[in-house]
Amino acid sequence: MNFKILKWGRVIISLGFLILITFFFIDFTNAFSGRVIRSVLYLQFVPSLLSFLKFAGIGAAGFIFIILLNLFAGRIYCSTICPLGTFQDVIIRIKRKLTRKKRFSYQRSFNYLRYIILILSILLFIAGLVFPLLLLDPYSNFGRIATNLFRPVLLFLNNSATSMLESMSIYSLYRVEPGMHHWLSLLWSILILLLILYLSFKYGRLFCNTLCPVGALLGWLSRFSIFKIYLNRTLCTSCGKCSAVCKAGCIDVKNKSVDFSRCVGCLNCLSSCPDNGVIFGRPGKSEKAVITTYDDKRRDLIRGSLTAMASLAGMSMLAQGRGYGRRRSNQPLPVNKEYPVSPPGSISFDHFNGSCTACHLCVNACPTHVIRPSFLEYGLAGIMQPRMDYHASYCNFDCVICSEVCPTGALRPLKAEEKHVLQLGKVIFIKQNCVVFTDNTDCGACSEHCPTKAVYMRPFRGNLFLPEVDPDICVGCGACEYACPTDPKSIYVEGNPIHLTAEKPIIKKLEQPGQQEDFPF
């Protein structure tokens, strides 16, 4: 039966996506180039949509392809491309191997909740807040789960294997110790993972049909799909074999109807029917009436919209109340208040906070582990979005990996030469804290690490040298802040809400020595 081939094709492609994407999120060797990573992530719905809105073009049109697929044959994204979707399928598969209860059954829909979430996400996004979308976007949640929960397991195994080999003087592996991420990002990953485990164990793909905004949008769109799954009213004997394998719980055999908006397109039902009563094709007029219950859905959509509007007002006020608002970048820098430093390629806080879904791909790709999930540094609007943590590490001068991997366009790809003059922030020196000033001893750790000598040493008290700064040539890499030994720091980087261009350091030629005949000793 060619339905079987179709189904197994779907399984193989979906596993391919899941394995590759999981690898991207746990790999610590930068095995794949940014180009490869972005090509594989091209079809991820929310990243592609966000990227398209910022830089419209074919390079970011993956979501349009998904919508076209959806109009053709329903939620192919949910069954095949979404890593969180396939992850749930894996859990469901394991569960069916482990437990005796192998049957699914028809579930009532939660369309009211589903559309509230969808409409809220859309409206808040239009208002400039990505974070409701960010909290529930399936790709980004999978990314965070892999980063915060799968990756540490891999690192633990790697580090254990490394020390075992090292005890035999074999140094072919190496340890990777990025340290803990912020608890909020960790906590959210744990919560979503537990929720996913619970829902998929108990109800199959319920997450996709209640909480997932992408599932809701594609589900709504699938009413327009050319090909659908439906039951042939004459062939169907209401035996229930199809609904027993339906992890979306969308087949109602009693009424011989399929809620195609909730169908995740797994195709399991097609080969389950002994009477060939499950059809994947163009429904005729008579079948159309029973595929979905339009009236109910329309009412839910309207109710959902109203609730969404009401909560929107409250939430956007809340978001604006914390941290900086959207227009903050035009206001003068507040004295003594530190801005966060956003990663290279993020253009400005406005751009970054408006397009990053906090999938943490750049967090994993960063070889120095300086990119870390934030807490409220950007305000509620930028919750969990990565920032540069100069207490943990600093940004490598020549490295542009983070900007190359970003699938949402929140980080624009950079060339090394561009990055050499990209100013993420400006250095500020606090003489009163500096150990040279307080203890009369040489230090200069800040200037040592500075790649442009925006921090340089000036003669001070006898034989000593004291740091001095030239913020115009500072790129804001944070090397000085990281290296500074004092507590509190004597030197730090104040983030630029809009990234600027640094001046190039002036390079004077040095005179080469003549051919000296003898040593000076």
Place this chain on the structure above:
Amino acid sequence: MNDIFIVFLWQTNIQHHMKRRDFIVRGLGAGILAGTGLTLGGIGRLAGNPAATEDGDFDLVAVKGSDPASMFDLAMEAMGGMGRFVKPGQTVVVKPNIGWDTVPERAANTNPQLIGRIVKRCFDAGARSVSVFDNTCDEWKKCYVNSGIEEEVKKAGGTIVPGNSESYYKNVSIPAGKSLRETKVHQLILDTDVYINVPVLKHHGSAKLTIAMKNLMGVVWDRRWWHKNDLHQCIADYTLHRKPDLNVVDAFRVMKRNGPRGVSVEDVIMLDSLLVSADIVAVDAAATKLFGMEPEDIPYIDIAHEMGIGNKNLSELNIKRIIL
């Protein structure tokens, strides 16, 4: 064997110095050497101290005018051969400066060909294993690769060892230290039979110059503490823990300013030199003079001399000077 070696010298000289005068002088020198079949030790006698003692009795050997790897071979000949320092079956640690993610032309790291040659010579002398590591400042993998050192070490059969995790470093106490009484040191330094320190001579914003003693900051973990607690005293104190058996100072390309990382190749001048000594203070003093400063300008050299770690007074030392 000598002829091959001289041809090699001649070729590298052409690569590094295209000046016509140099070419003639060196070509001529090589011709004379090849013709008369003088031993390599003989080169030193031509240009060095006329009252020279036998090879192996020198406190310090200074070589000038060739590529780093060849200069190392000449220097070791004068030091009495590699076999004086590495015995068959011993383990060796070579500690270069690999602190920065920069290319060899920037001279922020020790010359990679020099490291490769040292590793090779250790094996020639019968070493059981030769390990190379540094606790880098920039991201360690990038430093190891872009410095060219990882490749050269692997080519020579040595082992590249990471220094990026605190778990490699063990607490040691330094009872005689004035400021630094304890610090965490890489396990390899505690275990190795032979310890060869191979710094690059550079300007340094914190310590004024970085040479042999300062290079040992790359075998410890908690460097920030040193910066906070009298850096110069800590640098001198740490040499009390374990002095390297041999110090080889790479002064081929020398970063004259903006050290220790440098901003561009324009920070670098060619000094074409190499210094070798078992006395870490003497070699730092000689390198300081080579750089154009006085040992008295560098507090940690003075402190280490006062503490009796070594001798900064070059006039009291038996120095072999080889100019090619």
